[in-house]
Amino acid sequence: MKVTFKDVTLSYDGKKDTLKHLNFEIPDGSLVSLLGPSGGGKTTTLNLISGLLPATKGQIFFGDDDVTKKDALARKVGMVFQNYALYPHLSVRDNIAFPLKMQKVKKAERYKRAEELAKLVHVDDQLDKKPGELSGGQQQRVAIARALAKSPSLLLLDEPLSNLDARLRIEMRQEIRRIQRETGVTTIFVTHDQDEALHISDNIMVLAHGTIQQFSTPTALYEEPSNLFVAKFIGEPVINTLPAEALKADLVASVPASILARAVTAGVRSEAIVPFDNGQGMVAAIHAGLRHAQKYGREATAELSYNGEVLLSTEMADLPQAQTEGDFFLTKAGFFLFDEAGALIFGGDSHDQ
Amino acid sequence: MAKKLSKILLYAIVTLGAITMLIPFLWMLSTSLKTAPETIKVPPIWIPKSLQWGNYIKAWSEAPFARYFVNSVVVTSVTTVGQLFTSILAAFAFARLKFFGKNLIFVIFLGTMMIPGEMLIIPNFVTLSKLGMIDHYAALIVPWLASFFTVFTLRQAFQSTPEQIYYAAKMDGATDWKYLWTVLVPMSKSTITAVTVLQVIGSWNAFMWPLIVTNTETMRTLPVGLQAFTTDAGTEYQLLMAASTFVIIPMVILYMFLQKYIIAGISKAGLKG
DSSP states (O other): OOEEEEEEEEEETTEEEEEEEEEEEEOTTOEEEEEOOTTSSHHHHHHHHHTSSOOSEEEEEETTEEOTTOOHHHHTEEEEOTTOOOOTTSOHHHHHHHHHHHTTOOHHHHHHHHHHHHHHTTOTTOTTSOGGGSOHHHHHHHHHHHHHHTOOSEEEEESTTTTSOHHHHHHHHHHHHHHHHHHOOOEEEEESOHHHHHHHOSEEEEEETTEEEEEEOHHHHHHSOSBHHHHHHSSSSOOEEEEHHHHHHHHTTTSOHHHHHHOOEEEEOGGGEESSOOSSOEEEEEEEEEEEEEEETTEEEEEEEETTEEEEESSOTTSOTTOOEEEEEEESTTEEEEOTTSBEEESGGGOOO | OHHHHHHHHHHHHHHHHHHHHHHHHHHHHHHHTSOHHHHTOSSOOSSOSSOOTHHHHHHHHHTTHHHHHHHHHHHHHHHHHHHHHHHHHHHHHHHHOOOTTHHHHHHHHHHHTTSOHHHHHHHHHHHHHHTTOTTSHHHHHGGGSOOHHHHHHHHHHHHTSOHHHHHHHHHTTOOHHHHIIIIIHHHTHHHHHHHHHHHHHHHHHOOHHHHHHOOSGGGOOHHHHGGGGEETTEEOHHHHHHHHHHHHHHHHHHHHHHHHHHHHHHHHHTOOO
16 A cells, blocks of 8 residues: 655644654555654654554545544554564464454454464464463564454554564564565564664665655665765764865865865765775775774774874775875765755765766 | 571561461351350360350351341442442543543542541431432442442553553554453453452441441341341350351452462552452
């Protein structure tokens, strides 16, 4: 089911405009992550989609249906809560079948459906247990099965992996992707973990300060952040930022003067600082001091001192340990300039205008 | 060593407490098996010379205890079921629903708990007599169909269940009514059992109110019926104690069966009986 927000605004608890003028469209059958820092409006946006919170202004559409005034039940969404919210007194089978029981589906039929779903989420050997006897990952699977039981218009997941340990998280996020592919249900997933979002989403919506910072594919988010906030939020290690002033002398050859005049902040991904011109488009050559810092696993980081700024690079592993300075290059990919308001004015695909 | 000593001390105190609680019961049992002269003997004797089992038969036939028994069962069960029903609904409203003046109403109800029960006896009696309910089952039951103590206790239990389960149930298509009876009540089983048992015991043992609102013998409950052994000529202690024993036996059995739930429920809700 396609979801469309038309100028949706929410104000509540006396705070004004918790969410401001949201406009977006989530394509049918896709998996979308709502990503952002705590308090940025992710869960609130999810609650607006589910109908648990009514919009103050604006319209929400499911397909061509205006559902703005409909509650969660009428919108037929399936939801997985952060703490799973399973019914502790019911068996796994009865938990999954509960939504069907509420719809007065016959017992034999709803148990059959519960068993199918249990098979889909791989808990078919746990059907007679109570939720309390299951591990966190299994409870998560049951919660997903229950949410899918009523063939929902949308599957919504509110930070579903945050209660799981690291290894299980990776397994469960792949499971969620698999289940989503197998059922084809449009899925919306709230997370504050960019790694999670980047790995499983078709599209990511970055929310902060009650507005959409960017809504695009994971690749575009990384390669073409629409503003400084997104550039800093996405990527590990965090993008190098420095005043554009410090770089200007080295950029005059490659960046138009009109853009350079407006540039306030420069962002350089750590993999965009390379020791040799690899012929893939360089935006600047810089002379900088070098200090090899840490090496762990297949990753090595080095600190470059340049015009009083420290830049982190992950591409210096092959240089001799003794080298303390040199001429380095900044690749076009992974180099961005932002104006005073933080908007992207150079870099990604939008450069050379 | 110090740990062991404190454990010994702890057990000593607990044992002392248990004995203190048990002595009246043992005295009741012992007295119920004595002859009339033995009951008032000084110094008191604990073990009668010959056990007077006949006291039980005599006590049972001295007053219409079968009728009292039926009355007690009817009053206790109707009061408990009715009170539980209204309390569950009210507790749910206070715990989960949003409505105008909720907190104010709650505080006012809470305030009613501060009024001593004795103060209400006269106004309640007047009200019921104007309604023509005196000397009917209604007088024994209706005033107890609502109990804020039960409401309050259940509200605490309901509030301690995760709110997300409420939202989950709503999304799964459960109405408030369905959620209450198929999710919230089963989830709060231990607290509900605890308040039920407390109510059953309270209702079963109630003396003052049934005494005041009933006149005819056929409407009396067991505790009131025990008065039969106190006459102008004195009290027949051995019969009174024999009757008291069979009056409390159903409660003892009930408690033994539900002990596990009662303790769990009481400690969970943080309430005192």
